[in-house]
Amino acid sequence: MKIDVNNAFTLISLLSMLVVGGYRLAQIEADINTKIKAVETQLLTAVDQLKDNVTDRLYIAEKKLDIHLTEYSEKKQFVEYRLNANEKLIEHKFNRLVGWIKQITGFLNRESNFHIRDDQF
Secondary structure (H helix, E strand, O other): OOOOHHHHHHHHHHHHHHHHHHHHHHHHHHHHHHHHHHHHHHHHHHHHHHHHHHHHHHHHHHHHHHHHHHHHHHHHHHHHHHHHHHHHHHHHHHHHHHHHHHHHHHHHHHHHOOOOOOOOO
């Protein structure tokens, strides 16, 4: 069996090209996997930062809402207090006025036999 030098060289170069091609494909695959891991890491970091940012913003909004609700309830209580005070003051003035009207009608009834034509008095 005689092997031709040209065939041997072709066979050796084919095998070396297959080995080098496989090695190069392995490098390219490793490079792609490295880039995918880097992008994945950056994406996870960005998602964590956004989650933290949203959580912080929700916490701040919740605190502001609590402050406004507290302020609203205090203002509401103050307004109710003021309205109650004004209502009591008006009631007091009205009762004093009713007393004066009764005194005046009594005086006018005694002095000049004057009658008010309202049933309430």
